[in-house]
Amino acid sequence: MYRKASYGSELDQLIQLLSKLPGLGPRSARRAALQLIKRKDSIMRPLSTALAEVAEHVNPCSTCGNLDTSDPCHICEGDRRDRTTICVVEDVADLWALERSGTYRGLYHVIGGTLSALDGVGPDDLNISPLIERAREDLVTEVIIATNATVDGQTTAHYITDRLKDSSVTVTRLAHGVPVGGELDYLDDGTLTAAMSSRRPF
């Protein structure tokens, strides 16, 4: 019997690695491998090079945790950034989302996750103590906590607020409310309650 699929060991290895990417299972990894082979010069070889480049040159910023080729990163070093404000995010993806929105021009601090009793993630597993140090710097006047509006995210926000209460900074958090473009009928009660209690003059 030929039960074991044998695409050749190189292809097997490639498919196995591709299937570890988030969003790709075994079947889509096989499809991706075939598509890559069909487009060797336009995607496959450039992707190989890009992976090696990023693995070599991109590292977390030792100040804020952002990913960049330089350390400190281009945001920490940027001469047009507002150095009085630090925005705390869970993950680099959240930092990217805020940058895309173009709404914020201060500094960031990536804590690298949330506190989670279930997953055994404690304060020492996150990048929180360096944040407390940064908040003590004279220039910093405000820390905006932009963790996700999940239970773990909010627990982490409360923990950080608590740790910051001895410093002189103002601690704020993102507003809860109706998402722009959202329909009331589809929103959960928690969001509606938050939106109602934070209502503002028209």
Place this chain on the structure above:
Amino acid sequence: MYRKASYGSELDQLIQLLSKLPGLGPRSARRAALQLIKRKDSIMRPLSTALAEVAEHVNPCSTCGNLDTSDPCHICEGDRRDRTTICVVEDVADLWALERSGTYRGLYHVIGGTLSALDGVGPDDLNISPLIERAREDLVTEVIIATNATVDGQTTAHYITDRLKDSSVTVTRLAHGVPVGGELDYLDDGTLTAAMSSRRPF
């Protein structure tokens, strides 16, 4: 304003290439890039190497169109394969599916797609003429047409059958019927009609 997302040019390039893989959009490409950076040694560098290896060494077999590091491929060269039978498939993914099932031990022929008036794919765009040549070899007695049961797949099957009618081989096709584990209530009329008209003694 900072409208343009700026992750650094290396990361931008990587995310853009990843988003071209089937099954990954811009958002999942960003997530994949972050996960890769978190697991540089276990996934990122090996994936870069695997891509380069496959791009360098894996090519279509000049006989059957299967992808392999050797040409002819390990199936065409395999000394335990039945050389009297050629199974015609649309794509290498279909060949892999048949190999995984372990049901077939003859040779293959990958035609590389289907005829499609809509997409302007004619017989000369597919790997069909070499199949007709192979079917003329003395050893070959049967050609199994295993194109997909789609309109284009069936059109292509009819076209190939027509081209093969001057040769001495028997032309067969995969049976249509109820998929194993399938529930009648969820099947389309075409499948039920095919299953009924091809019914067999119990």
